[in-house]
Amino acid sequence: MIKKEVDRLELEKRKYIRGRFKELEVYREEVWHCNRCNMCKEVFGWYMKSAEFSDLCPSFTFNKYDTYSSQGKMHIARSLIEGDMEWEDSEELLHIIYSCDMCGACNINCLRVMENNPLEVFKALRARAVEKGLALPEHKRLFESTIKHNNLLDAPKDERLKWTEGLDFKIKTLPQESADVLLFTGCMYPLETKVRDTLKVIAQVLKAGGVDFGFLGADEKCCGLMQLHVGEVGMFEQLAKDNINTFNELGMKTLVTPCAHCYHCFAYEYPEVGELRFEVLHIVQYLDRLIEQGKIKMGKLPREIVTYHDPCDLGRKSGVYDTPRKILNTINGVELREMERIKDQTWCCGAGGGVLEAYPAQSIWTAEERIKEAKVTTGSDTLVTACPWCEYNFRNAVENTGAKMKINNITELIARALNKEGE
Structure with a gap:
């Protein structure tokens, strides 16, 4: 198959790289189709330029053991589905499942070669682990923070306002005020001091472009993607429902976010939960539009x-x-x-x-x-x-x-x- 055709198929299949909230057993045929081709571990052959930078899977490369690769976890899933092993059989099982970044690199290559979706299998594996009460302590703290503060960083809700200090203009707060654009800030930018100033720059650029925008202030809730990725599907779905209701009631035209996690979550995961009556754009897409319109020079x-x-x-x-x-x-x-x-x-x-x-x-x-x-x-x-x-x-x-x-x-x-x- 020529490269152009493979690229076309990859684009068509991208819609499968999203949560469909299925039980682990649904993927029985998928895990049996893993033929241990090793394509999940390295850069696809057509794009590989050197041996030094040929690795693709961080978990496998760091841990240096096949079980940590996508094909290794696919066989773990098969063994659990078929009853060949139990969750209690190995102390390393959770470490293997959770040392994956869920980056989707293996998924892209597996779609090209086998039309398999290992990332979906790993979501189901983690969801089953959470159902069994086996979530990692570090991830349980994320859940607790979400319940207490509606964010991942265990920060009081008012911390979401800190980044606006020092701005020479006031940002509208929705829904008390109305705006065409909602700037959804996410958890990391407003709450982590190492990157907080970036959010201030983003607001200044939007202001310079004449954008009518506002934010949710202290009332913004986490998008829920991290919870979904570590297996807390129920918490994700509740956050999605709450956020969709909030967003739809604002009457805004466009939701813009500088967070790649939030963007993917809203654009590809939320439609599985409910209807979004507004446009979703990442900040780079929105700024490109402003540049094209001559509003940013x-x-x-x-x-x-x-x-x-x-x-x-x-x-x-x-x-x-x-x-x-x-x-x-x-x-x-x-x-x-x-x-x-x-x-x-x-x-x-x-x-x-x-x-x-x-x-x-x-x-x-x-x-x-x-x-x-x-x-x-x-x-x-x-x-x-x-x-x-x-x-x-x-x-x-x-x-x-x-x-x-x-x-x-x-x-x-x-x-x-x-x-x-x-x-």
């Missing part, structure tokens, strides 16, 4: 070499690859250089799927590997991304290694170029 920046990291939930799971690259290539003075593993073959940042919380050593190692790839293969000064979780973990990796690499959200480059307008 940018000047020339001093020469800067950058590389772009595709967030898994924005790129691989949602198909948004070209828009951020288009924006970067629009900024005069910015030279975009690509890493070896990009787009649907990208290497995960390591912060997803509950790994950041439960396995911090693996998480930071994964981010450090990406920083290394960015430096070795592109010589870039700056790694640009479009997700707070990626941004946070890469900042940690830079601090941990002392690497000379700036970590920026793509909106930060736009903001700097806005200040150069007319030059």
Whole structure:
């Protein structure tokens, strides 16, 4: 099959990379179809450029044992479905299941080769673990934080307002006021001090573009994707129902979010739960629209070499690859250089799927590997991304290694170029 045809099929099948909330036993035929081809472990052959950066699965590469790969977990699922093993048979079982970032890299290659959906199987595995009361302690704390504060970071609700301090304009608070656009901030940007200032920059760029926008303030609730990914399907569905009702009652035209997790959740998971009577866009899609409409005009920046990291939930799971690259290539003075593993073959940042919380050593190692790839293969000064979780973990990796690499959200480059307008 020629490459063009494979790419077409991959786009058609992308709709399957989402939660369908099925029981583990439904995937019996799927797990039996795993033929141990090893395609889940490495970059797809057509896109592989070197042995050094050929690995695709962080869990397998870090733990160096086949059981941690997608095909290994598929066989665990088969054994559990067929009764060949029980959940109590191995103390390592939960570690194997939960050390996966849920990045979907294996899923892309498996769809191409076998038309299987291992990511769906892993969601069902984790859901069954939670049903049996086997959720990891670190993930139970996420559930408790959600119940208590409606966020993942165990932060009081009023902390969601901290990022607005110092702005020279007031942001509308919905539903007390009305606006055309809802800026859904997510959990990480407003509540994590390492990346909080990025959200302020995003608001300033929207203001400069003349956007009529507001936010939910302290009343914003978590999107629920993390809960879904670690197996708490019931909590996800309740959050989805609550949020859908809230959003639909606002009367806004467009929901814009800078979080790749939230974007994928709203655009691809929520329609499984209820009807969304508004448009859902990631911030890069919305800013691209403003640039096209001439509402954002940018000047020339001093020469800067950058590389772009595709967030898994924005790129691989949602198909948004070209828009951020288009924006970067629009900024005069910015030279975009690509890493070896990009787009649907990208290497995960390591912060997803509950790994950041439960396995911090693996998480930071994964981010450090990406920083290394960015430096070795592109010589870039700056790694640009479009997700707070990626941004946070890469900042940690830079601090941990002392690497000379700036970590920026793509909106930060736009903001700097806005200040150069007319030059």
